Amino acid sequence: MQQAAVNYWWIVGGVLFVLLNTAAGLIWLERRLLALWQDRYGPNRAGPFGLLIVLADTIKLFFKEDWIPPFADKAVFVFAPAVVVASVLMSFTVIPFGPNVVVADFNIGLLFFLAMSSLGVYSIVLGGWASNNKYALLGAMRGASQMISYEVFMGLALMGVVLMSGSFNLREIVEAQKGLWYIVPQLLGFVIFFIAGVAETHRLPFDIPEAESELVAGFHAEYSGMKFGMFFIGEYLGITLISSMIVTLYFGGWLGPAFLPGVIWFILKTFVFIAIFILMRASMPRPRYDQLMEYGWKVLFPLSLLNLLVTAAIILILKE
Amino acid sequence: MPPSIFQTLCSRFGENIFHEQLTRDETPTVWTPQGKLVAVLEYLRSEAEQPYRMLYDLTAIDERALKSQYNGTGDFTLVYHLFSFERNAFIRIKTALRGEYPTAPSITDLWPSANWYEREVYDMFGIRFEGHPLLKRILMPVTWEGYPLRKEHPARATEMGPFRLFDEKEDREQQALQFKPEEWGLQRHSDDADFMFLNIGPQHPGTHGVLRIILQLDGEDIVDAVPDIGFHHRGAEKMGERQSWHTYIPYTDRIDYLGGVNNNLAYLLAVEKLAGIGVPERAEVIRVMLCELFRIASHLVWYGTFAQDVGQLSPVFYMFTDRERVFEIIEAVCGGRMHPNWFRIGGVAQDLPNGWDKLVRDFLNYFPKKLKEYDKMVMRNGLFKARTVGIGVFTQEEAIDWGVTGPGLRACGMEWDMRKKRPYSGYQHFEFDIPVAQNGDCYDRAAVRVNEMWQSLRIIEQCLNNMPAGSYKSDHPLATPPLKQFTMQDIETLIHHFLNVSWGPVIPGGEAMSCIEATKGWNGYYLTSDGNTSPYRVRVRTPSFAHMQMVPYISRGYTVADLLSILGAMDYVLADIDR
Numbered sequence A: 001m002q003q004a005a006v007n008y009w010w011i012v013g014g015v016l017f018v019l020l021n022t023a024a025g026l027i028w029l030e031r032r033l034l035a036l037w038q039d040r041y042g043p044n045r046a047g048p049f050g051l052l053i054v055l056a057d058t059i060k061l062f063f064k065e066d067w068i069p070p071f072a073d074k075a076v077f078v079f080a081p082a083v084v085v086a087s088v089l090m091s092f093t094v095i096p097f098g099p100n101v102v103v104a105d106f107n108i109g110l111l112f113f114l115a116m117s118s119l120g121v122y123s124i125v126l127g128g129w130a131s132n133n134k135y136a137l138l139g140a141m142r143g144a145s146q147m148i149s150y151e152v153f154m155g156l157a158l159m160g161v162v163l164m165s166g167s168f169n170l171r172e173i174v175e176a177q178k179g180l181w182y183i184v185p186q187l188l189g190f191v192i193f194f195i196a197g198v199a200e201t202h203r204l205p206f207d208i209p210e211a212e213s214e215l216v217a218g219f220h221a222e223y224s225g226m227k228f229g230m231f232f233i234g235e236y237l238g239i240t241l242i243s244s245m246i247v248t249l250y251f252g253g254w255l256g257p258a259f260l261p262g263v264i265w266f267i268l269k270t271f272v273f274i275a276i277f278i279l280m281r282a283s284m285p286r287p288r289y290d291q292l293m294e295y296g297w298k299v300l301f302p303l304s305l306l307n308l309l310v311t312a313a314i315i316l317i318l319k320e
Numbered sequence B: 001m002p003p004s005i006f007q008t009l010c011s012r013f014g015e016n017i018f019h020e021q022l023t024r025d026e027t028p029t030v031w032t033p034q035g036k037l038v039a040v041l042e043y044l045r046s047e048a049e050q051p052y053r054m055l056y057d058l059t060a061i062d063e064r065a066l067k068s069q070y071n072g073t074g075d076f077t078l079v080y081h082l083f084s085f086e087r088n089a090f091i092r093i094k095t096a097l098r099g100e101y102p103t104a105p106s107i108t109d110l111w112p113s114a115n116w117y118e119r120e121v122y123d124m125f126g127i128r129f130e131g132h133p134l135l136k137r138i139l140m141p142v143t144w145e146g147y148p149l150r151k152e153h154p155a156r157a158t159e160m161g162p163f164r165l166f167d168e169k170e171d172r173e174q175q176a177l178q179f180k181p182e183e184w185g186l187q188r189h190s191d192d193a194d195f196m197f198l199n200i201g202p203q204h205p206g207t208h209g210v211l212r213i214i215l216q217l218d219g220e221d222i223v224d225a226v227p228d229i230g231f232h233h234r235g236a237e238k239m240g241e242r243q244s245w246h247t248y249i250p251y252t253d254r255i256d257y258l259g260g261v262n263n264n265l266a267y268l269l270a271v272e273k274l275a276g277i278g279v280p281e282r283a284e285v286i287r288v289m290l291c292e293l294f295r296i297a298s299h300l301v302w303y304g305t306f307a308q309d310v311g312q313l314s315p316v317f318y319m320f321t322d323r324e325r326v327f328e329i330i331e332a333v334c335g336g337r338m339h340p341n342w343f344r345i346g347g348v349a350q351d352l353p354n355g356w357d358k359l360v361r362d363f364l365n366y367f368p369k370k371l372k373e374y375d376k377m378v379m380r381n382g383l384f385k386a387r388t389v390g391i392g393v394f395t396q397e398e399a400i401d402w403g404v405t406g407p408g409l410r411a412c413g414m415e416w417d418m419r420k421k422r423p424y425s426g427y428q429h430f431e432f433d434i435p436v437a438q439n440g441d442c443y444d445r446a447a448v449r450v451n452e453m454w455q456s457l458r459i460i461e462q463c464l465n466n467m468p469a470g471s472y473k474s475d476h477p478l479a480t481p482p483l484k485q486f487t488m489q490d491i492e493t494l495i496h497h498f499l500n501v502s503w504g505p506v507i508p509g510g511e512a513m514s515c516i517e518a519t520k521g522w523n524g525y526y527l528t529s530d531g532n533t534s535p536y537r538v539r540v541r542t543p544s545f546a547h548m549q550m551v552p553y554i555s556r557g558y559t560v561a562d563l564l565s566i567l568g569a570m571d572y573v574l575a576d577i578d579r
Helices: A003-004 A010-038 A051-063 A074-092 A109-131 A132-163 A170-176 A187-200 A225-250 A262-283 A287-317 B005-013 B034-047 B113-127 B167-177 B236-242 B249-253 B261-275 B281-309 B315-334 B356-380 B382-388 B396-401 B443-466 B493-504 B541-551 B553-556 B558-571 B576-579
Strands: B019-021 B029-031 B054-062 B076-085 B088-099 B103-107 B128-130 B197-201 B210-216 B221-228 B510-513 B521-531 B537-541
Touching: A003 A287, A003 B054, A010 A051, A010 A225, A010 A262, A051 A132, A051 A225, A051 B113, A074 B088, A109 A132, A109 A225, A132 A170, A132 A187, A132 A225, A132 A287, A132 B076, A132 B197, A170 A225, A187 A225, A187 A287, A225 A262, A287 B281, A287 B537, B005 B034, B005 B113, B029 B493, B034 B103, B054 B113, B054 B537, B113 B541, B128 B537, B197 B221, B221 B541, B221 B558, B236 B249, B236 B537, B236 B576, B249 B315, B261 B281, B281 B315, B281 B356, B281 B443, B281 B558, B315 B356, B356 B443, B382 B443, B382 B558, B443 B558, B541 B553, B541 B558, B541 B576, B553 B558
Parallel strands: B029 B088, B103 B128
Antiparallel strands: B019 B029, B054 B076, B076 B088, B197 B210, B210 B221, B510 B521, B521 B537
């Protein structure tokens, strides 16, 4: 750690810089990829390949009137969007982007991630509640129940990985995958984690809290300007977070052939999953809220328990 | 020969009570005294052999300005159109009302669908219905003064004085828009719950236009719904009374604005019946081909937006792209796209352009494989099924009670397509099937429409292969405008051309009704002529109006998300509801 301590602040700054830019860049990536899959052009006017749309969007968001509805609960209304960005950014502190590139090398890293991502639900609930708008309230209610339920399976699915690696430390989990990525032994766990991750980030097909055709914009219906921008960035950060967690836990993190540095491998793998998130948005309809809950509790929950039991049993047998 | 319905009625209720009127469309028309009206309708609906189970339309005519030779015996006339599936026949029951603001008995106990129709008559004519559960304005704002379809109500802005919006008036209008559940007979609380009232629309991505639905919610479950329509009302019926028979055609385009020429056809079939114009074969086939192209275009919009309503983002882009392909053909033929304004009294505006066959054939080759792809993408998608199967179910009986027509009716097992059962415009010469489904839920309604696109392709192919030669417009003197090539030869045509284009054709007096299988259901025009250059009364019967009325009935007990599926599967267009 002494070696890392030298440039510790560089890592913090670097991670923050890359993340925020990635989140902003995803605006462009998502729109271009969606456009590609939907037979249209997408943003292609500002700058090369329309890249400057990111800049234009950011400027627009910053200069929009920052309006707080008179009927809203002001303090909570302002606080809510900050929660989502803060909690997701906090989660990133434990993710090892490379062998030595990690902000905080906690030995309870995985638990920290779960704790932080659970906090995210507050922003939806508080935002929806403080807006004092019926659509927002409905969205918040849906969001709260969805995220709390899916948290359960997410945690359970991860326990398989913990059992196999014998650690909550994400760096050690990655190192434990040197021989074999966990995607192979933990395929079921991966599937459950991925689905729960999509629900956690409330992206299509699980974008039920903001279901555009029903609830207009759901929990953030009343938000505008940079407060809305925070939800927006929070969503993209969430996608990035879940993608990097998938990579860390199941796809060997920074591990990869030596011709590229670990960080690059990590980024490449992460972007593959980000693209999958976007592809899902382009292709799937949205289930109904009660169907989503039923699916979670009746299918995913037993499956994740089963996964845990079988993993534990096999490990025990191998140890004998 | 079985006795005519008039004779049956006479033998049931006694001679000399009824009086039969001859009309141009040969629909049996029976004048009934007001006192016997409900009894007669009840008899026709439930007791008569081969009953008239569907209330197809209910409207009124202000007869105070009608020349006596066409007149009934009153100031206002209520007109009931019933349809019998067993007989495959319409009947028109008329009753004369006297007085400035007459009253009539309500028939909402007989047909639930009469509710909105009676409200519309009240809204437009000021005729009150006794026993109606909630008689209030439906299309016009509640603050409106006067009853638009009465003859004394002005139709032109110049007759109405300048429009001003004072602050007090603005406040008054805004207050009138506030939703007070009590006015609609809704409870704010039940024994164990406080209800939430959620206002959906008029600006909402899920309503497909300016429609407002107010939901009474218990959690996310719909306890009741109140559709508030009329935001798209443009007075199409009133405008008919001031346009010439010819210049009204573009207005029909804008009724069901996705159906394009189907509207033209519904209107012109009625006009041609009035005038006794036969349409040449080539014109008929051209009309059929265009109608089917528009059916595909309309169904594509529905298909894409329906998928989007349940959260699927991409299909709508593919389907609009394909719709563009249909529009390429339509554009080449008509010059217009959504509002083609292309059919004319006695035919169509122009002959088909050179090379039309290649465009159509390319489309016929291209489209089937896309339809198959969409089937895989949407109809066979598990999540899509989860959102639509078993949602918004209604039975055949309910459908008929509520006046549901078109794909909605066929989705509950009723094999009834006006193109087959009462062929018009030469549909009897075409080979195609009537797609049906059995469950009457959102998914089945979707499946019927998808199959209809396949059938439309078959019809278009037959049009392409068998396009008859000949004239694209009738040489009847009332065909408007007359064929240009003759105007240079003989003075008769030249004069007709001049008069029909400047004043408009004079259509002989009488009344006629049409009913076509439009993209969304039965669409019909009921025209009354007093032998003038413009109609005396234009009644537009649209399918969406009846369908929208059914929304509260079929959405109770489902959730907000299901409401979107129900609305999406219904395939309505706001202009088609409000006219």
